[in-house]
Amino acid sequence: MGLTITERILANASHKSEVTSGDVVIADVDIVMAHDSTAPLAIEGLYRIGKKVFDPKKIVIIFDHFFPPPSVNAARLHQKVRNFVTEQKISNFLTNGVCHQILVEEFVSPGNVVVGADSHTCTEGAVGAFSTGLGSTDIAGAMATGKCWFKIPDSLRFNLSGLPGKGVYAKDVILNIVGDVGADGALYKAVEFTGDYVENTSVSSRLTLCNMAVEMGAKNGVIEADEKTRKFLGREGKIFKSDKDAVYEDEYEIEVGRIEPQVACPPTVDNVKPVTSVEGKKVDQAYIGTCTNGRLEDIEIAAKILKGKRIASNVRLLVIPASTKIYFDAFNKGYLQETIKSGGIICNPGCGPCVGRHEGVLAEGETCISTQNRNFSGRMGHPKAEIYLASSATVAASALAGEIVDPRGYI
Amino acid sequence: MKTWKFGNDVNTDLITPGRYTITTDKTKLGKIAFIEYRPEFSKEVKSGDIIVAGTNFGCGSSREHAPVAIKAAGVSAVLAKSFARIFFRNAINIGLPLFVCEEIDRIDDGDLIEIDFETGRIYDKTKDLILRAKPLPKFIQKIVEKGGLVNFLRSESYV
Numbered sequence: 001m002g003l004t005i006t007e008r009i010l011a012n013a014s015h016k017s018e019v020t021s022g023d024v025v026i027a028d029v030d031i032v033m034a035h036d037s038t039a040p041l042a043i044e045g046l047y048r049i050g051k052k053v054f055d056p057k058k059i060v061i062i063f064d065h066f067f068p069p070p071s072v073n074a075a076r077l078h079q080k081v082r083n084f085v086t087e088q089k090i091s092n093f094l095t096n097g098v099c100h101q102i103l104v105e106e107f108v109s110p111g112n113v114v115v116g117a118d119s120h121t122c123t124e125g126a127v128g129a130f131s132t133g134l135g136s137t138d139i140a141g142a143m144a145t146g147k148c149w150f151k152i153p154d155s156l157r158f159n160l161s162g163l164p165g166k167g168v169y170a171k172d173v174i175l176n177i178v179g180d181v182g183a184d185g186a187l188y189k190a191v192e193f194t195g196d197y198v199e200n201t202s203v204s205s206r207l208t209l210c211n212m213a214v215e216m217g218a219k220n221g222v223i224e225a226d227e228k229t230r231k232f233l234g235r236e237g238k239i240f241k242s243d244k245d246a247v248y249e250d251e252y253e254i255e256v257g258r259i260e261p262q263v264a265c266p267p268t269v270d271n272v273k274p275v276t277s278v279e280g281k282k283v284d285q286a287y288i289g290t291c292t293n294g295r296l297e298d299i300e301i302a303a304k305i306l307k308g309k310r311i312a313s314n315v316r317l318l319v320i321p322a323s324t325k326i327y328f329d330a331f332n333k334g335y336l337q338e339t340i341k342s343g344g345i346i347c348n349p350g351c352g353p354c355v356g357r358h359e360g361v362l363a364e365g366e367t368c369i370s371t372q373n374r375n376f377s378g379r380m381g382h383p384k385a386e387i388y389l390a391s392s393a394t395v396a397a398s399a400l401a402g403e404i405v406d407p408r409g410y411i
Numbered sequence: 412m413k414t415w416k417f418g419n420d421v422n423t424d425l426i427t428p429g430r431y432t433i434t435t436d437k438t439k440l441g442k443i444a445f446i447e448y449r450p451e452f453s454k455e456v457k458s459g460d461i462i463v464a465g466t467n468f469g470c471g472s473s474r475e476h477a478p479v480a481i482k483a484a485g486v487s488a489v490l491a492k493s494f495a496r497i498f499f500r501n502a503i504n505i506g507l508p509l510f511v512c513e514e515i516d517r518i519d520d521g522d523l524i525e526i527d528f529e530t531g532r533i534y535d536k537t538k539d540l541i542l543r544a545k546p547l548p549k550f551i552q553k554i555v556e557k558g559g560l561v562n563f564l565r566s567e568s569y570v
Binding site: 024037038040041044045048049050051066071073074077117118119121133134135136137138140141144145149151183184187188217219268355356357361374376377378379381383 | 419420422424425428429430432433434435447448466467470471472473474475476478479493495496497498500501504505548550559560561564565568
């Protein structure tokens with residue numbers, strides 16, 4: 001019986017020739033990541049375990065959730081983490097962007113097992129790795145031992161084929177899938193994306209697909225590494241592929257040409273509708289960025305829509321590149337300048353207002369359209385603010401119109 | 412113990428909104444559980460109370476602040492049809508007992524229930540009803556028996 005890529009990577013990391021779904025394995029981990037929001041509890045856990053980090057080179061600490069600190073309490077937590085980083089001689093301490101983007105830019109190779117104290121660590125599976133989110137105590141355990149226990153998940157395969165229509169991007173594709181499958185439709189499972197759409201699309205778009213696997217409850221999202229991945233990473237790694245006779249719990253065939261621009265309506269990510277059904281909804285904030293859609297292609301799509309135009313006077317538009325590298329690239333190509341000229345605000349690379357802690361917090365009754373991955377009540381500020389999720393094209397076009405619009409009229 | 416009933420897909424932003432979790436202080440976290448979603452919870456919850464929920468409880472962020480806040484508020488166990496996977500691991504790791512039970516629709520908000528932590532037998536005193544929780548996988552049971560992952564790793568290695 002064949003194995004899936006997820007089973008192959010976990011079998012390799014746990015020194016087994018075969019694994020079956022349901023087995024519990026102890027796997028070696030290649031990268032252990034925590035950020036400013038989750039590292040403090042992980043550090044406390046590690047101290048209680050009473051060990052040092054197993055290998056400082058395999059630990060990555062990133063400040064992205066509230067950096068620079070917006071309050072005394074935030075600064076105190078940063079201080080605590082900085083002291084830990086110095087004490088444990090962790091050289092991979094970074095403040096140059098969203099953790100998942102930094103991990104793929106600088107650390108992850110195909111075949112790696114990556115654990116991160118952030119639910120969207122499923123993003124990194126887009127480069128052929130097994131990558132999953134954990135809580136702080138699990139991360140403390142991985143920091144101490146270099147190992148982590150996993151139950152081998154059943155896999156779901158999403159075979160995506162065809163060409164997307166005008167104004168339809170990876171974000172629309174994954175929103176469509178989350179809407180169909182539901183918030184717990186892939187609970188505990190591996191979600192594997194295959195098909196010619198995936199092969200032909202950019203690594204950045206693949207990252208967008210895997211990023212939202214957790215929004216259907218999945219353990220990991222994964223895409224086999226190919227030549228594009230190798231070029232993107234500049235690292236080789238170890239390529240694993242699903243066997244032809246690999247067993248999937250379920251397989252979905254999706255023709256992307258049938259998908260229209262989508263929005264996830266508040267207050268749940270699986271409340272997905274075609275953008276045309278919510279056109280005219282007034283927006284107060286438009287946000288392009290995050291681990292979902294803060295990459296160069298997203299900022300480019302937005303800049304091309306914004307170029308030579310002015311955003312509506314009732315809207316604040318925030319564009320936050322997911323990393324310093326993307327920031328420089330977007331600047332060198334003139335995208336940030338076009339965005340600023342249109343009335344947008346550029347903030348430092350990081351999570352921005354996605355978690356509601358700084359840089360664009362919402363008031364009661366306000367509406368935000370965002371490229372992020374979650375729209376839960378209270379996430380970006382007041383619990384009576386509303387968040388709609390969409391592609392960067394839909395967000396940019398809506399910023400111009402001052403209300404949610406179909407981006408196809410703006411491209 | 413009194414139950415607090417919740418629906419499906421209760422996410423970590425509803426349990427512990429991100430704006431309140433820039434701290435690791437467990438006492439503070441105990442006071443903010445469901446602060447905006449169900450404000451009466453933090454005021455009225457009593458030590459030993461039990462949360463009863465639908466499917467996918469704890470979905471969303473990996474923030475461990477969510478189960479820490481629930482435990483610090485005095486909750487003795489969470490009973491749900493299913494749990495989001497990171498929340499599940501987090502709760503087991505910090506020693507917050509979880510029980511998976513598909514029949515929780517039969518329990519109402521405010522019912523008095525007792526859970527036998529050894530056998531997973533749930534007795535709804537208000538309705539004189541017995542329900543059964545699914546046993547946890549053996550490996551996870553070992554972590555639970557140690558009181559969480561920290562004690563598990565202090566007392567034995569993975570191998």
